[in-house]
Amino acid sequence: MLNHDEKQLIKHAWEKVLGHQEDFGAEALERMFAVYPQTKTYFPHFDLHHDSEQIRHHGKKVVTALGDAVRHMDNLSEALSELSNLHAYNLRVDPVNFKASAGQGRGEFPGVRDQPPPFPSLPGVRAVPGAAGSGLPGAEGWSAADTVRFALQLLSHCFQVVLAVHLADEYTPQVHVAYDKFLAAVSAVLAEKYR
Amino acid sequence: MVHWTADEKQLITSLWGKVNVEECGSEALARLLIVYPWTQRFFSTFGNLSNAEAILHNPHVHAHGKKVLTSFGEAVKNLDHIKQTFATLSKLHCEKLHVDPENFKLLGNVLIIVLASHFTKEFTPACQAAWQKLVSAVAHALALGYH
Numbered sequence: 630m631l632n633h634d635e636k637q638l639i640k641h642a643w644e645k646v647l648g649h650q651e652d653f654g655a656e657a658l659e660r661m662f663a664v665y666p667q668t669k670t671y672f673p674h675f676d677l678h679h680d681s682e683q684i685r686h687h688g689k690k691v692v693t694a695l696g697d698a699v700r701h702m703d704n705l706s707e708a709l710s711e712l713s714n715l716h717a718y719n720l721r722v723d724p725v726n727f728k729a730s731a732g733q734g735r736g737e738f739p740g741v742r743d744q745p746p747p748f749p750s751l752p753g754v755r756a757v758p759g760a761a762g763s764g765l766p767g768a769e770g771w772s773a774a775d776t777v778r779f780a781l782q783l784l785s786h787c788f789q790v791v792l793a794v795h796l797a798d799e800y801t802p803q804v805h806v807a808y809d810k811f812l813a814a815v816s817a818v819l820a821e822k823y824r
Numbered sequence: 825m826v827h828w829t830a831d832e833k834q835l836i837t838s839l840w841g842k843v844n845v846e847e848c849g850s851e852a853l854a855r856l857l858i859v860y861p862w863t864q865r866f867f868s869t870f871g872n873l874s875n876a877e878a879i880l881h882n883p884h885v886h887a888h889g890k891k892v893l894t895s896f897g898e899a900v901k902n903l904d905h906i907k908q909t910f911a912t913l914s915k916l917h918c919e920k921l922h923v924d925p926e927n928f929k930l931l932g933n934v935l936i937i938v939l940a941s942h943f944t945k946e947f948t949p950a951c952q953a954a955w956q957k958l959v960s961a962v963a964h965a966l967a968l969g970y971h
Binding site: 659 | 942950
């Protein structure tokens, strides 16, 4: 999927990330929470204030994992296997939450604020190990895999914004397409254990 | 109608005042064609789009990118009337250009990345949030006329 040139571009640009994993990770998460407030529902137990210890810690974990993925681009499935299990079996998401904030029908984009508040049954979320989610009431076709894949797309976009902010004109269109493809591949692997 | 806070309006209009429409517009369109190559299908008369370099130096892409972003500027000037502002363009994109509205979201996100790379630290999370809301609203307005 990624050709040789794209892999080189990704590795080269990643050198600018090294040493800044915590900063970049925290910023990506913060941007995601600011732009897509519905993603906060994945972190009900976190202190989500600017620069919180939890956001910095989690941001560092996310970007460190991405660094592993950069080093193993030829074998993402194996390299991310543990994380894939973690996201599939430990991430507890009620797809109904996502339906409320995904909007109804054509034209409602999740980027638009003024969405209904998070579904009040958050404490009642359940683990969905490998379930397709089709039996869940109110899910209307959103499976657990869909919700995670969708949320990861939002994080991928925000991470690319962080790269653009910090690499500026070095985040060329060629680097941009390489990272867009790479992050899409990572997201797909992380969501693959859902069904 | 989209509801804007005073802060959001301020973030949008103050950044827009510093945008070089020609430069950012042509870059945004070029990136769309490079990052999402299937969008090239809408520009078959533009000549050489065979690789990133060709796209970046293509004069048609340059001119059209400027046109697209100039039109986007109308949204900034009419934040409280975005639907009305894009009513005609919506019809055009549906009836004449046959563009799948999903592509408007793609262009919106590409524009966000262009702004991020040009304005760097000034493009704060709050600024991004306001601009994402705007590109979303424009994409929505452009999709409204579809039938």
